[in-house]
Amino acid sequence: MKYNFKNITKLMLAFVVLGSAMSSCTKDFEEYNKNNNGLTDEDLAADGKDLVLFFKTAQMAIYNFSGGGDPNSYQLQQNLNADVFSGYFMSPTPFNSGQNNLNYAMVNGWNGEPFKVLYLDVIKSIDKLQKNGLDKNYPALGGAAKVIKVAAANRVTDIYGPIPYSKVGTSGDIPYDKQADLYTAFFKELDEATEALKSFNAQSPMTDKIEEIDLVYPNLDNQTRFKNWLKLANSLRLRLAVRIVKVDPQLAKVQAEKALDPANGGVIEANSENFKVKVPTDGTFSNPLWFISKNWADTRMNASLQSYMTGYGDPRISKYMEPVPVDKQTTGFAGKYIGIRTGAAGIEKDKYQMLSALNTGGSTPSFTATTAPILMTAAEVYFLRAEGALRGWANVGGTAKSLYEKGVETSFAQWGVSGLSAYLQDNTSKAAAYVDPFNASNNADAPTTLTIQWNDAASNEEKLERIITQKWLAIFPEGQEAWSEFRRTGYPKLFPVAVNNSAGLIDTKIQIRRLPFPQNEYNTNAAEVQNAISLLGGADNGGTRLWWDVNKGNF
Structure with a gap:
């Protein structure tokens, strides 16, 4: 793997050249405020050429698109971290001689990528647009930019805990904000975003470049476009409210009910409203998950x-993954869906890369170079509402059972599979045990006895396990959100890491809770990192829980 910043954006390239590896990301942002690197105010004006560039950059950086044929940044940002910790993927490649994040031997060089992308691509881009009149000239577009910023920053704080936010762009050392304050800031920014989006009407000003700019809701009339952005803002608020329910249940309830109040514009309810980011069609960028699976064979x-989908007979499995190919080397398990256990012992790429890969082949692959990454789905929102019903919140629009079943139905429709009725009525199928075809030391018993069919007589804890398990199955392959919800709830029950090389810093059963702060921040912002560790409330390692990750039952 290598870093290659070529062809990402003029902004990022200029900053890498000026700051080099010796400047921290947050201090790079400070330097950005002092030096436009040749970009004039005319360039940055609301209808200037860089309105398109910066807005597109911010959207794409949430998921970190691969640029210039090198998706290494996304691989470090998510696939070799959250995608594995969530139970979705595992690499057949023994990186760093087999000592790496996947078996909890944390690699310093891997752990700073999410941090870097947030500041260099998302916050810088949006900040420059806002300083050059975006909110004034096009309020609704400014509201959409705030939604993008919150979506991106939330992912990053849920990786590390405290991060710099309120003081980014000021002079001197850049302080970190504690996570409780970050969530308060997110809710405030979503208030501003929703007010701007609700005010949009046919007479509102809008740039004629909107189709180039909007990668989330393209090819729509502007009235529908910004109604969808409003629904996304409310849905994101609901997601964040549910995240904090164990640490601040009253604030969670207030924010969730605000999100669900029909007077505020509604939430995502249809797959046509899903939060997905279009891959630009100029050939420069590609879906990074597709790339590392198809071209590098680095994720499986x-x-x-595998345990849940084969055990449940889930028809979505053929949309998500490919079976082991028919090959003389795979006699006995060709045609089956077989995964790799997190932190598996004895990884050999030439063997394990033969196991089930992302569905990128055949005549109708689910994932191609231009498949738009999906960051939030209507199915997820139904499951959030189902949990809200379980907690007795207002405005959820149904019972826990009806919303749970609607979530499954919506996911099946999203992936174009049949068999919904039989699936929802299945009260016998359970997750399967895991058998490693190459190394029996990686074998594991089934992680749970949970079945699919809703059971009104079950405890709230079992009901929540059912909701979260089906949400996890539905939001594939969005591993960052899946990992966050696993940490919050303990569901779905995942196989623990097979080999734990953390030297006791991360508990095998509890599993990894966060990434350590980037080494670059220790090098250039050391005093503030020490303050951030105090805000974190524990050691800067993968075993320390975040603010909302409370070690207690869900009810």
Whole structure:
């Protein structure tokens, strides 16, 4: 793997050249405020050429598109971290001689990528647009930019805990904000975003470049476009409210009910409203998950995903993954869906890369170079509402059972599979045990006895396990959100890491809770990192829980 910043954006390239590896990301942002690197105010004006560039960059950086044929940044940002910790993927490649994040031997050079992308691509881009009149000239577009910023920053704080936010762009050392304050800031920014989006009407000003700019809701009339952005803002608020329910249940309830109040514009309810980011069609960028699976063979199905999908007979499995190819080397398990256990012992790429890969082949692959990454789905929102019903919140629009079943139905429709009725009525199928075809030391018993069919007589804890398990199956392959929800709830129950090389810093059963702060921040912002560790409330390692990750039952 290598870093290659070529062809990402003029902004990022200029900053890498000026700051080099010796400047921290947050201090790079400070330097950005002092030096436009040749970009004039005219360039940055609301209808200037860089309105398109910066807005597109911010959207794409949430998921970190691969640029210039090198998706290494996304691989470090998510696939070799959250995608594995969530139970979706595992790499057949023994990186760093087999000592790496996948078996909890944390690699310093891997752990700073999410941090870097947030500041260099998302916050810088949006900040420059806002300083050059975006909110004034096009309020609705400014509201959409705030939604993008919150979506991106939330992912990053849920990786590390405290991060710099309120003081980014000021002079001197850049302080970190504690996570409780970050969530308060997110809710405030979503208030601003929703007010701007609700005010849009046929007479509102809008740039004629909107089709170039909007990668989330393209090819729509502007009235529908910004109604969808409003629904996304409310849905994101609901997601964040549910995230904090164990640490601040009253604030969670207030924010969730605000999100669900029909007077505020509604939430995502249809797959046509899903939050997905279009891959630009100029050939420069590609879907990075497709790339690392198809071209590098660096990611394969996780054993936990295999356990649930094969055990449940889930028809979505053929849309998500490919079976082991028919090959003389795979006699005995060709045609089956087989994954790799997280932190598996004895990884050999020439063997394990033969196991189930992302569905990128055949005449109708689910994932191609231009498949738009999906960051939030209508199915997820129904499951969030189902949990809200379980907690007695207002405005959820149904019972826990009806919303749970609607979530499954919506996911099946999204992936174009049949068999919904039989699936929802299945009260016998359970997750399967895992058998590693090459190394029996990686074998594991089934992680749970949970079945699919809703059971009104079950405890709230079992009902929540059912909701979260089906949400996890539905939001594939969005591993960052899946990992966050696993940490919050303990569901779905995942196979623990097979080999734990953390030297006791991360508990095998509890599993990894966060990434350590980037080494670059220790090098250039050391005093503030020490303050951030105090805000974190524990050691800067993968075993320390985040603010909302409370070690207690869900009810």
